[in-house]
Every structure is written in C-alpha cells, then in structure tokens.
Amino acid sequence: MTTTQSEKSTSGGEVFAERLDEKLSRSIDLAKSSATFASIVNPDSSPDFVRWVLRNVLLEVFSYAPVVVEASYAAIGRLPKTSADVIRALTKFILEEIDHSELALRDYVAQGGSEACARGRRPSPESFTLASTCRALASEEDPICCLGFLYYLEAMGSRLAPIAHHALQRLNLDAQNDFISEPADVDDMHSRILRSLIVRTVDADASRNEPIEFGFDCMSAVYPLPVWAAAFERASRESHPG
Ligand SMILES: [Fe+2]
Numbered sequence: 001m002t003t004t005q006s007e008k009s010t011s012g013g014e015v016f017a018e019r020l021d022e023k024l025s026r027s028i029d030l031a032k033s034s035a036t037f038a039s040i041v042n043p044d045s046s047p048d049f050v051r052w053v054l055r056n057v058l059l060e061v062f063s064y065a066p067v068v069v070e071a072s073y074a075a076i077g078r079l080p081k082t083s084a085d086v087i088r089a090l091t092k093f094i095l096e097e098i099d100h101s102e103l104a105l106r107d108y109v110a111q112g113g114s115e116a117c118a119r120g121r122r123p124s125p126e127s128f129t130l131a132s133t134c135r136a137l138a139s140e141e142d143p144i145c146c147l148g149f150l151y152y153l154e155a156m157g158s159r160l161a162p163i164a165h166h167a168l169q170r171l172n173l174d175a176q177n178d179f180i181s182e183p184a185d186v187d188d189m190h191s192r193i194l195r196s197l198i199v200r201t202v203d204a205d206a207s208r209n210e211p212i213e214f215g216f217d218c219m220s221a222v223y224p225l226p227v228w229a230a231a232f233e234r235a236s237r238e239s240h241p242g
Contacts, residue, residue, distance in 0.1 A: 013199035016209045020198070020216055024152065027220050028159050036228035037160065041167040050171055052238050055111035056231035058104045058179060063123035064227070065101035067131035068153065069094055075138035075146035083144075089197055090146070093190055104179045111173075126230040130222045137215050144201065144208055148215030151194040156224065158187035 031037055039045050039053050072094045079087050109115050123131065137145050161180050168180065201208045 011199065011203050012206050012209075013201070013203035016202045016213075017195050017199050020148070020151065020213065021155075023216070023220065024155050024159075027152075028156060031156065031160060031224050031228070032163075034225055034228055034232075036224075036232040037164070039232070040164050043170065047171045047173065049235065049239055050167070051111050051173060052235035053232060054168070054173070054180075055108050055113045056234045056238075057228060058108040058111070059113060059118055059234075060124060060127050060227045060231050061104035061179065062101050062108060062118055063127035064131045064134075065097075065104065068134050068150075069097055069101075071131075071134035071138035072097075072146055072150060074135070075143040078138070078143035083201075086144075086147075086197055086201060089193060090150075093150075093193060096186065096190070100179065107179045124227070124230040126222075126226040130219075130227055133218050133222050137218060141214065142211035145211040145215030145218075147194060147198050147201065148212040148217070149219040150215075151191060151198060151212075152216045152219040153223070154187050154194055155191040158191045161187060 036053060036057065040050055072090070076087055076090050076094070079090075081087075105115065105118055108118060122128075134149060137149060165180050198212055201212070
C-alpha cells in the first residue's frame with residue numbers, strides 16, 4: 001500500500017516536528033522584538049551603532065560556536081550504532097559548521113574588532129552558559145537530544161539571518177558580513193535536514209520525542225535573548241565610552 005501525502009503529514013514524527021515549529025515561532029517572535037535585533041533592522045538606527053551591535057553579536061558567536069561543534073561530536077559519538085544513518089547525516093552537517101566561528105571572527109575583525117582580544121578573552125557568562133548547556137546535554141543526557149538543540153539553532157538562524165542580511169544591505173554593511181550573508185541558504189538546508197531526521201527518528205521510535213524536545217527546550221532557555229542582551233550591552237557601552 002502506498003503512503004499518501006496526507007498520511008505522511010500526520011505521522012507521529014511530523015506532528016512532533018510541527019509542535020517544535022510552533023515553539024520555534026514563539027522564540028523567533030521574542031527574538032525579533034529584542035533590542036538587539038530591532039536595532040539592526042530599524043531603518044532609523046545609525047550605521048555605526050548597527051556595526052557595534054553586529055560585531056558584538058559576532059563575538060558571541062565566536063565564543064560559543066566551537067563548543068556547539070565539540071558537543072555535537074560528543075553526542076554523535078554516544079549515539080547507538082544502530083542509528084548509523086542519523087550518525088552519518090549529523091556528522092556531515094557538523095562538518096559544514098566547523099568554520100562558522102572563524103567566519104564570525106573574520107567579520108568581527110572587519111567591523112573593527114580585535115582578533116587578539118577576541119581570541120584571548122573569556123566568553124561572556126551568557127555564551128559560557130549556552131556552551132555549557134550543549135556540553136551537558138551532549139555528555140550527560142540521551143545523545144539524541146542534540147537533534148533538538150541543533151534544530152533550534154539552525155532553524156532560528158535560517159529564519160532571522162535573511163532579515164538581518166537585508167538590513168545590512170540597506171546600510172552597505174553586507175559586504176563585510178559573510179557569516180550572516182553566506183550561511184543563510186546553508187542554514188535553511190541544514191534546518192530542513194535536521195527536521196527530517198527528527199521526523200524519521202520519532203516515526204521509528206515515538207519515545208525519542210522526549211529527549212529531542214528536552215534539547216530543544218534547553219537551547220531555547222539560553223539562546224538567543226541572554227546572549228544577544230550581553231552583546232547589546234557591550235555595544236551600548238562602546239557607543240558611549242566613559
Ligand atoms: Fe548551519
């Protein structure tokens with residue numbers, strides 16, 4: 001018997017993914033209304049202030065992104081070897097994420113940031129918390145939870161980066177922001193791959209939804225608002241030194 005489109009769209013995995021997407025939409029709405037995102041897309045913002053906000057967001061990315069990669073590999077290594085197709089797909093996906101922190105650093109320097117300071121500084125407490133959440137999920141929880149936190153990160157990025165990119169184009173800042181401009185299409189593809197892995201995983205075993213959702217919810221508790229608030233506060237101080 002062939003599976004019809006309507007049967008596919010109501011599979012347990014699809015229903016679960018739709019629930020995650022509803023939560024994601026609420027987080028995206030909150031992110032859009034944050035001072036950080038609003039200042040980037042507000043046509044009345046001064047280009048200098050947008051540059052300050054942007055480079056501080058990029059500095060946060062540089063702090064946490066390598067740990068997200070490290071934690072993802074740790075989770076992949078702990079997945080049951082019966083999940084070979086998930087392991088292969090996740091490994092390929094993470095390989096494509098490896099240089100994003102360096103891409104963010106390059107853009108940070110292009111916006112006037114110091115590479116030496118970026119490499120030598122401690123992460124902000126907010127980025128440290130994000131990174132620690134990934135590490136703890138990957139090493140102490142059911143490793144399939146990485147599908148949840150990675151889907152949250154990629155889907156958030158794929159929805160917000162094009163809006164930010166458009167705002168940067170308006171200010172002629174897009175040429176120096178490859179991190180936001182280049183990976184948008186790739187992030188969209190990544191989020192679709194992760195979503196389909198979630199659907200397939202839950203369709204194969206309905207009990208997998210709980211750890212995946214836990215990973216998703218933990219990430220939504222620490223990102224993006226606290227991390228962006230730290231970046232915005234530094235940008236505000238830079239714009240009013242002393
Ligand atoms: Fe990505």
